[in-house]
Each structure stands twice: as structure tokens, then as C-alpha cells.
Amino acid sequence: MTARKREPLHQPKTAVGKFMANKFIPRYANKVMGLVYLGAAILIIIVGLRGLGSLAGTVGIIPSFLIGPDNKIDPYWVMFALLLEFGMLLILGIVTFYTPSEYIDIIHTDEGDSDIRGSAKDLKNEIRELKDFADEELRVVEDYVEKFDSLSKKVREIQLSNIQAISKMKETIDN
Numbered sequence: 001m002t003a004r005k006r007e008p009l010h011q012p013k014t015a016v017g018k019f020m021a022n023k024f025i026p027r028y029a030n031k032v033m034g035l036v037y038l039g040a041a042i043l044i045i046i047v048g049l050r051g052l053g054s055l056a057g058t059v060g061i062i063p064s065f066l067i068g069p070d071n072k073i074d075p076y077w078v079m080f081a082l083l084l085e086f087g088m089l090l091i092l093g094i095v096t097f098y099t100p101s102e103y104i105d106i107i108h109t110d111e112g113d114s115d116i117r118g119s120a121k122d123l124k125n126e127i128r129e130l131k132d133f134a135d136e137e138l139r140v141v142e143d144y145v146e147k148f149d150s151l152s153k154k155v156r157e158i159q160l161s162n163i164q165a166i167s168k169m170k171e172t173i174d175n
Contacts, residue, residue: 012098020098032088032095039081039088046081049073 012018049056049066050073056062057071068074 012100017098020095021100025095025099029095029099032091036085036088036092039085043081043085046073046077050075050078 012021046066049062052059052073054071056073057067062073066073066077
């Protein structure tokens with residue numbers, strides 16, 4: 001029996017899958033997402049304008065080629081926008097289907113378990129450090145609040161003495 005070279009579990013098996021995972025997705029995944037958003041924006045505008053009814057024909061900023069004979073947005077434009085968004089979502093679905101999952105690498109390797117345990121310890125240490133840092137920052141903020149309260153009391157006392165001095169001056173001037 002000959003030993004076949006086994007591919008890792010996370011690698012695509014078909015030529016289309018390999019092309020998508022190795023060539024297409026790294027280069028064009030963001031562009032596909034951008035096209036989906038563009039299609040959604042077009043669909044929202046067209047359907048929203050169609051919802052305006054005959055009012056859409058009277059708005060000056062709407063191009064006349066979108067307006068049908070009934071003074072509404074032509075239903076063909078709505079169908080075009082729906083089909084455009086459907087096509088973009090279909091492409092996004094295919095790209096998403098062939099996008100490799102990163103966590104599969106960790107699950108299907110023997111080293112993955114120790115990596116997970118090690119990163120869990122690292123994460124626990126980082127969380128402890130963050131908690132200590134947050135506690136220290138909280139103490140600093142509490143000190144600032146106490147100093148602010150002390151200064152506020154002093155300012156209130158000065159304001160009261162100023163008000164008393166002004167009223168004494170006013171009494172003196174009036175007499």
C-alpha cells in the first residue's frame with residue numbers, strides 16, 4: 001500500500017476552491033463587498049423613489065430616464081436594482097463559501113491544543129494586567145475627584161466671602 005500525501009483538512013479539494021481561496025479571495029474580497037454595498041445603495045434609492053409614487057416625477061434632481069409614463073419610477077428600474085443586488089449577494093455568498101476559516105487551523109492540528117492553552121494563559125495574564133491598570137487608574141481618578149471637591153469647597157467659601165463683602169460695601173455706600 002502506498003502512502004498518499006494528505007492535504008491538510010482546511011485546504012480546498014477542487015480547482016475552483018483552490019483558485020478562490022488562494023487567488024481570488026485575497027485579491028478581490030474587499031472589492032466584492034464594496035460592490036454589494038454599492039448594489040444595496042442603488043436598490044435603496046430606486047425602491048425609495050418608487051415609494052414616492054407620482055411625486056418622484058416632479059422632483060427636479062431625479063433623472064428623467066428613471067421616470068415612466070405614469071410619472072413614477074419605471075418598474076423596470078426596480079427590477080434592475082433587485083437583480084443587480086441579487087447578483088452581488090450571490091457573488092458575496094460564493095466568496096464567503098470559499099473563504100477559509102482561520103480557526104480550523106487551530107482545531108485540526110496537534111499543536112493547536114497547546115496553542116489554545118498557551119494563548120488562554122496569555123489572555124488571562126493580560127486581563128489581570130488590565131485589571132491592575134484599571135484599578136490604578138481608578139485610584140488616580142478618585143484622587144482627582146477628591147482634589148476637585150476640595151477646590152470646589154474653597155471656591156464656594158471665597159464666593160460667599162465675596163458676596164458678603166459686596167453686600168457690606170453696598171450697605172456702606174447706601175448709608
